[in-house]
Amino acid sequence: MLTTQALFAPPIPKNEFDRLIELSEYDLDYSNLKIHFKDLTELAAKVAGTEISLINLIDSFTQWSVAGYGFPPVQMDREDSVCQYTILGDNPYEVKDLREDDRFKQKFYVKDEPNLRYYWGIPLKTENGHNLGALCVLDKEKKSISPEKVELLKLIASEIVSRLNMLRTMDDLKKSMTEIREDHKRVAHDIRGPIGGIIGLAQIIQDQGDENNLEEVLEFIQLIKKSGKSLLEMADDVLTQNFHSKNRPKLNKKLEYNLFTLKEKIYDLYAVQAKQKEIMLSVHLKSQNGDIPFPQNKLLQILGNLISNAIKFTPKFGEVEVHLALTQRDNKNWLIVSVRDNGLGIPQEKIHEILNGKVNSSEGTVGERGYGLGLSLVKHLVDSYHGQLKIRSELGLYSLFLVRLPVSR
Template sequence: MHQNPPIPNNEFSRVIDLSELDLDYSNLNERFKDLTKLAARVAGTDISLVNLIDSFTQWTISCHGYQLEQMPREDSVCQYTIMEEEQFQVLDLSLDDRFKDKPYVKNDPNFRYYFGIPLTTKKGNNIGALCVLDKEARALNPEKIELLKIIADEIVNRLVMLQAINSLSNELNEAKEVKKRVAHDIRGPIGGIIGLAELISSQGDQNKLEEVLEFIRLIQKSGTSLLELADEILNSELKASQKNPELKEHELNLLLFKDKLEKLYQPQAVNKGINFKVNINPDHGVAPFPKNKLLQITGNLISNAIKFTPANGVVSVNLDLLVAEKSRTLHIQVSDSGVGLDKQKLEDILSGQSATSTDGTKGEQGYGFGLPLVKYLVDGLKGSMDIISTPGQGTTFDIKLPVPKD
């Protein structure tokens, strides 16, 4: 019999706040490793971690002294830290009923001491924790605790700065797109000037106005050069996009999206004995699209599918880019062979009224708001979400998101 998981009163606001940072949990270590190492030095512990906690998973985005990438939220100590305003401390994990049977306490590395400080955003939401751990019991004096709080604040500041930098990068890329449109737009007027110059040149030749003809030839020559320049800009952009478009920092393509999903969620599937696979349409494998909230949307669906699929089951993701004459749509399907949903549960999810806090097939504890968060994010991107499910026969989530025009 397991204990009920601790769930913050502001859980939905909390997970929205985390999702707004739009983080890729797989590539943040370099940005935070200096602060993580500093935290261990300040505390005098062997190990320090920076953990972010979403609806299902604790993601370790930076670690010192102990290699960790993720663990189920219900197995973490930091799930209790995000319930606190200031700090959370356990002097001996092996003597605490909440943690004494956890693998990292009973077995190697045999953790004993834990001290965590919540990572709090300006909105007052605890999105994760900075924690220090040791294999021996100890206590931190008030000076060290204050220093750790300063480090925790700096971690939050860097997360916000990272979001701002990414936003600025997006704006710069949009400026480049403006350049392309300008090049396109000047072709029409320049073409008209050249046509007019040719007409005047023809008439002037009949009147033998040599000086006028020479002046118009210069206009014609200059106009032709500008037209060639505009064509060169457009053609270079077109050739680059047709060959193998270079991804900007805020972009993904199907190949990279597949790789990230496998890296982030294969460990969860393996841990539960589930066959996890990601399929893409290779015809559109390198076409770029904005990554805005895609990892948060798809990741929550995958974690939810794994939670409600028994061992030896299947969770599959199908990714495609639907290309029409005037639009592009990203198509995401997440299917499982799990317990399925009844009609009322489907209606609750689609209306945003379901917290999906039911326990999983192996007793995984429910924290709620995973699927309502997905619905919230999809609606914010002006997309659609359909659910096909039958109790006992699995579920398919079908997401369609419009891709902004270049």
């Protein structure tokens, strides 16, 4: 007889690996996005008439609620989420009663606080056709979303993607300030076009608000306009800087780590996952060169997938150890990272598949679905970094991932 876990194996989009690559290209720090999207989650809840609204991004292992209204942003295993079904298609996804759906009725968010019953979500689709996650609205009671409100929620989802693109563009600008002078006209057009369009749509919605009988939305539309205009002003400010001046702005420190700040960020992002599974997560570093800065470029995408994988395949009361070091070799700085767990181990043929870029999936502990795509993504990113990835493992004992990445200030 098939178990419930087997009957409802977590679904994977057909374009999953390409989707994960595009998400990694945004190089997002999931813990620092709330300020950029809080107004949109409040607007979505007001439009839908629900108690809760969340913006969720889904990587290989985890659903990250990067902003929320009515409920604090959280992280959960991807296979526990409803949004994993929303990102499978192009259209809104609705579950009218989570308590009556065999896939969700035993989930903690249904059985325990906040005792959710209703779900409606829409994928956050990029221009390349990949769903990075979902905007969802939820409630403790059954609800119904009218066609008019669906259209407004679609506009909000489009604004979320536009802001993600803006953040990505701004980070790219800060990482390449010396090239802005010759490229600033093209970048300015790329930024101003979509944001200006969103502001125009917001104005149309405001003008027709009475006809739609959604007067309560108008004040929040003003917030969208205000936020959009401030983003335009910020873009103009960056693009009009004199980058050949001796007083040109320095690289934003948020785009850099050192060993100490990287250790802190790992705890911030992944201690919750470890605690939920009652696993000890420890991060150790060699203090030598600990304060030397290096670019954050995709480090969280690489280390995050390795740490999430280790947590997933380590049994309760196990341990995941992360070691960080920065060394000099061949006139380069090298970031040396090891991630070790005392979990299930990896068969040699699986290691061979990962190191050769082959995509596969396996089962985690306690019946979890493994996302082998996450480790394949790590290999892809390490290769693009011109780094090295080594894997050692013994079945039933441990797995050890060794990463060497060239980094420069």
